[in-house]
Amino acid sequence: xxxxxxxxxxxxTTAITANSIAADYPSRNITAAVVWGAxxxxxxxxxxxxxxxNKFLPTRINVVNKTGGVxxxxxxxxxxxxxxxxxxxxxISESNVTAAVNGGWDKKFSVWYPFIIGGSPxxxxxxxxxxxxxxxxxMAAAKKAPKSIKxxxxxxxxxHHLNLxxxxxxxxxxxxxxxxxxxxxxxxxxxxxxxxVVVTSLAEQQQLLKAKKLRPLAMLVKEDTTVEGVGTIPxxxxxxxxxxKYLPIGQAIGMGIRADAPDAAKKVLTEAFKKALETDKVxxxxxxxxxxxxxxxxxxxxxxxxxxxxxxxxxxxxxGAAKVDPATLGIAKP
Amino acid sequence: MAFFTxxxxxxQTIGGMLTDPYTVLLLLxxxxxxxxxxxxxxxxxTLGVALLTTLTYSMDLQTALIAxxxxxxxxxxxxxxxxxxxxxxxxxxxxxxxLDGYPMAQRGDGGKAxxxxxxxSFIGTVIGMIALIAFAPLIADAAxxxxxxxxxxxxxxxxxxxxxLTSDDLVYKGWIAGLLGLALSTIGRDQLQSYxxxxxxxxxxxxxxxxxxxxxxxxxxxxxxxxxxxxxxxxKAQPIKRILPEFMTIVKNFKHxxxxxxxxxxxxxxxxxxxxxxxxxxxxxxxxxxxxxxNFGKGEPAGIIASETANNACIGGALIPLVTLGIPGxxxxxxxxxxxxxxxxxPGPLVVITQPNFLYQLCAIxxxxxxxxxxxxxxxxxxxxxxxxxxxxxxLPIVTVLSVVGSYALGLSIFNLFLMVPVGIIAYLLGEMDYxxxxxxxxxxxxxxxxxxxxxxxxxxxxxxxxxxxxxxSILLLLAxxxxxxxxxxxxxxMTNQIKAKVFKRKAS
Numbered sequence: 001x002x003x004x005x006x007x008x009x010x011x012x013t014t015a016i017t018a019n020s021i022a023a024d025y026p027s028r029n030i031t032a033a034v035v036w037g038a039x040x041x042x043x044x045x046x047x048x049x050x051x052x053x054n055k056f057l058p059t060r061i062n063v064v065n066k067t068g069g070v071x072x073x074x075x076x077x078x079x080x081x082x083x084x085x086x087x088x089x090x091x092i093s094e095s096n097v098t099a100a101v102n103g104g105w106d107k108k109f110s111v112w113y114p115f116i117i118g119g120s121p122x123x124x125x126x127x128x129x130x131x132x133x134x135x136x137x138x139m140a141a142a143k144k145a146p147k148s149i150k151x152x153x154x155x156x157x158x159x160h161h162l163n164l165x166x167x168x169x170x171x172x173x174x175x176x177x178x179x180x181x182x183x184x185x186x187x188x189x190x191x192x193x194x195x196x197v198v199v200t201s202l203a204e205q206q207q208l209l210k211a212k213k214l215r216p217l218a219m220l221v222k223e224d225t226t227v228e229g230v231g232t233i234p235x236x237x238x239x240x241x242x243x244x245k246y247l248p249i250g251q252a253i254g255m256g257i258r259a260d261a262p263d264a265a266k267k268v269l270t271e272a273f274k275k276a277l278e279t280d281k282v283x284x285x286x287x288x289x290x291x292x293x294x295x296x297x298x299x300x301x302x303x304x305x306x307x308x309x310x311x312x313x314x315x316x317x318x319x320g321a322a323k324v325d326p327a328t329l330g331i332a333k334p
Numbered sequence: 335m336a337f338f339t340x341x342x343x344x345x346q347t348i349g350g351m352l353t354d355p356y357t358v359l360l361l362l363x364x365x366x367x368x369x370x371x372x373x374x375x376x377x378x379x380t381l382g383v384a385l386l387t388t389l390t391y392s393m394d395l396q397t398a399l400i401a402x403x404x405x406x407x408x409x410x411x412x413x414x415x416x417x418x419x420x421x422x423x424x425x426x427x428x429x430x431x432x433l434d435g436y437p438m439a440q441r442g443d444g445g446k447a448x449x450x451x452x453x454x455s456f457i458g459t460v461i462g463m464i465a466l467i468a469f470a471p472l473i474a475d476a477a478x479x480x481x482x483x484x485x486x487x488x489x490x491x492x493x494x495x496x497x498x499l500t501s502d503d504l505v506y507k508g509w510i511a512g513l514l515g516l517a518l519s520t521i522g523r524d525q526l527q528s529y530x531x532x533x534x535x536x537x538x539x540x541x542x543x544x545x546x547x548x549x550x551x552x553x554x555x556x557x558x559x560x561x562x563x564x565x566x567x568x569x570k571a572q573p574i575k576r577i578l579p580e581f582m583t584i585v586k587n588f589k590h591x592x593x594x595x596x597x598x599x600x601x602x603x604x605x606x607x608x609x610x611x612x613x614x615x616x617x618x619x620x621x622x623x624x625x626x627x628x629n630f631g632k633g634e635p636a637g638i639i640a641s642e643t644a645n646n647a648c649i650g651g652a653l654i655p656l657v658t659l660g661i662p663g664x665x666x667x668x669x670x671x672x673x674x675x676x677x678x679x680x681p682g683p684l685v686v687i688t689q690p691n692f693l694y695q696l697c698a699i700x701x702x703x704x705x706x707x708x709x710x711x712x713x714x715x716x717x718x719x720x721x722x723x724x725x726x727x728x729x730l731p732i733v734t735v736l737s738v739v740g741s742y743a744l745g746l747s748i749f750n751l752f753l754m755v756p757v758g759i760i761a762y763l764l765g766e767m768d769y770x771x772x773x774x775x776x777x778x779x780x781x782x783x784x785x786x787x788x789x790x791x792x793x794x795x796x797x798x799x800x801x802x803x804x805x806x807x808s809i810l811l812l813l814a815x816x817x818x819x820x821x822x823x824x825x826x827x828x829m830t831n832q833i834k835a836k837v838f839k840r841k842a843s
Contacts, residue, residue, distance in 0.1 A: 037384060039673050039674075064388070185605070195794070207680060208660075211658075211659060211682065285678065
């Protein structure tokens with residue numbers, strides 16, 4: 001009897017403590033470790049949103065940068081080595097899903113409970129003085145002489161390269177893909193005419209479009225987009241039938257806490273996150289930077305990341321650029 | 335009229351900043367921190383600006399820029415201290431400074447060398463700033479004509495010229511050292527197809543050879559071994575007699591200063607190429623156009639002035655494509671772009687319309703940053719020269735520890751030490767056989783750029799080499815490389831001397 005009572009008491013105290021931990025969350029400051037460098041796209045987005053989340057939380061989120069490793073693995077290993085109590089957030093982007101196949105770490109992306117802020121949509125542009133005025137012009141020329149038109153889209157296996165591949169698959173056109181180390185050198189090459197076509201995000205291209213150094217042909221998302229000083233860029237989905245089977249492949253910049261963190265912490269953070277995305281400051285920042293807000297959390301966000309993980313991992317594998325076979329990691333084929 | 339309004343903004347910004355004690359403190363503090371960053375082997379301007387970016391998030395844009403630009407200017411300048419004093423460049427950008435700075439320090443002119451560096455860096459920064467304010471759109475357009483061909487040739491030119499310059503009679507050895515550096519740089523996954531090369535299954539080699547441990551290993555370790563072996567006295571520390579440095583030397587070398595600054599601005603404006611190459615190219619050009627090229631490498635003040643003016647003028651150059659198109663011109667400018675975006679400012683063609691005062695504010699900040707650097711420098715040179723009075727038995731272990739820490743601190747990786755030590759020992763042995771070391775390091779730094787761009791150029795031309803002679807900038811670079819190589823061939827030297835003699839004779843008669 002005594003034993004049962006003490007057991008019950010123990011269970012009760014545990015429950016109360018657990019509850020009080022949960023009810024108290026957050027009782028101290030939260031650390032957000034951005035796995036990419038200070039001032040980069042992920043860093044900026046996470047800092048802007050975290051700053052607004054602070055207004056809806058009793059304590060603060062302090063943003064730090066933990067860079068290095070392979071595809072941000074150093075920061076993710078750091079975040080994952082901390083207790084699953086919701087006090088450590090990682091600032092991540094879609095490129096982090098390749099950390100496992102690149103040998104940075106051995107975990108699937110499902111170890112995170114993600115919050116997706118969003119990303120900037122990709123578009124296809126050409127050199128300003130090239131003869132191609134519309135996407136149809138370009139596709140007709142590319143089909144007429146396959147692989148004769150040179151295209152830049154950051155490195156092999158990058159999100160922009162995946163967009164270019166998807167566009168090729170959706171239209172049947174074939175380009176000669178020239179890899180560049182990052183978006184900026186590829187865009188420069190398109191300005192000089194070294195390559196004709198470039199696929200990068202609107203945030204990265206906007207200044208060059210405004211300076212008339214590049215001519216935008218089509219957005220690789222469902223919606224048309226209007227850029228001040230450039231005009232309306234039509235969606236490729238209108239001119240190419242059936243493109244929605246392959247696109248959009250969007251950037252997914254956001255945050256994550258360990259998936260095994262307490263539900264209470266997930267709930268508190270989700271609420272603050274959703275409220276932060278509704279603030280004028282975040283909305284204004286997104287508009288200024290051509291950033292599309294997603295706002296996905298929980299299962300929805302996990303599904304997005306799982307899809308990206310599968311797509312990225314298997315594309316890299318097919319390009320021969322993956323170090324680890326995605327099958328051995330249990331990543332399903334897209 | 336608009337010019338005067340803008341000039342008003344420029345001075346208004348300067349005045350506003352100077353009346354706020356907090357700003358002045360921040361200016362001098364960041365500049366000082368930058369010099370320390372530059373002077374410590376392993377810490378670079380890029381790293382300094384990156385670390386400071388995180389700290390400036392809560393500041394307003396102008397205050398943040400003051401801190402970041404001061405840091406950048408200070409760090410590019412600070413690299414020259416250890417170059418001159420102990421022959422270990424603090425940053426790759428200051429490697430050319432060591433060629434003449436260290437001999438000067440050894441013969442007791444260390445104070446003079448540091449003074450010249452300070453003023454040359456100051457003038458370089460200011461000329462860079464003037465170029466930024468006056469010719470930004472023009473230079474940006476020219477710099478954007480660089481394609482893969484030109485990038486390859488520029489990188490190759492940098493390696494060849496550093497091989498040529500480091501020693502006159504050993505030019506083949508300089509090139510061999512450069513090629514060794516190039517070979518080292520091919521280790522790791524290649525940039526275009528991510529195919530692992532020479533990695534021997536070692537995961538740490540996948541990302542390629544890190545520059546910082548190679549830089550520290552190649553320069554610091556041989557210097558430490560040599561100093562211990564020969565019981566070398568570091569240099570003679572003579573008290574600096576005058577605070578204002580050698581105005582006569584500056585005036586005498588004014589031609590070189592202007593040329594070096596223009597080279598710095600031009601190279602800075604080309605995206606992705608920065609202070610490292612600027613110092614070498616300017617040093618080479620100055621040497622070739624100097625009436626006494628044989629003095630270079632033996633403590634010629636013009637040598638220091640050339641590299642230090644150019645690497646600081648590079649800053650203004652690097653900001654030109656950043657401000658006009660949002661394309662950073664050098665690695666630290668990449669960090670600066672990030673910081674600007676963090677503060678909600680997207681530099682680009684529209685910045686002139688949306689933030690008309692930005693360019694002038696930026697230039698005002700640069701002017702103040704260079705002034706802060708100069709003040710700090712003048713204060714510091716009087717004291718750092720005393721380092722030479724510290725007995726080598728005390729000083730060298732400290733340098734050793736700093737070198738090890740500097741290598742390790744980069745990514746907190748113990749593997750960097752495994753890389754640094756063998757590179758250092760090989761560099762020492764090469765040095766014993768009279769191979770210069772700088773070309774090896776420059777090879778490692780510029781190798782990836784040369785490799786990636788050559789292969790991409792051939793990929794684009796589908797294997798044809800015609801691209802190299804079809805483009806104007808490319809032809810110029812190619813000619814520069816050919817001339818550099820030919821000028822070292824004895825037969826060619828004899829021939830040019832004969833021609834010169836003949837022409838001279840005819841003139842005389």
